[in-house]
Amino acid sequence: MAVITQFVVVREGVEKMTFISKKEADAYDKMLDISDNLVPFFIKADLGLDENKCEQLAFYLANNKDELSNLLKGAVQVKNAPTAKTKKTTAKNTSAE
Template sequence: MAVEVQYRVVRNGIEKMTFTNKKEADAYDRLLELAEHIETVLEQGPVNLEETDREALALFLAQHQAELTGPKKKPARKADKAEKAGDDAIKAVA
């Protein structure tokens, strides 16, 4: 007989998802919490949405939260830094 641990994410008495990893279950719970908050904000917005549309949009926005923060700066590549250092050295000699 095997023992299997399961983590269930339950919202408003409804089981949303089951995980075998606590970290994943906690992350999904936080996602649903954020979606719930976004839905509350959307309710107060200037556009009237049906409840199902509002829920779907809130979940979508929560799932894509990283994309909503704007474009991220790309870290400089080592080759770019080396070229810049070489250019600086040439200017210092000249």
């Protein structure tokens, strides 16, 4: 029998994602913190987006924070077409974000 250590990210009593490394779990938790902090920022901006759209936008930007940071610094983006990063081999999504 094998022993498997798992790290579970829980938000407001709901399991969000399970990881096999603490480093990945901490990174995901930090990304969720960033997302949570962006939602009120977007709502305050009065962009005409409902709260659900603000949450989706915040999650997307937090999930792509490194690329966003480079763009905000003035770096030129060299992508031809947007691609979604959906494959996560070491994590198991336990809820729909």
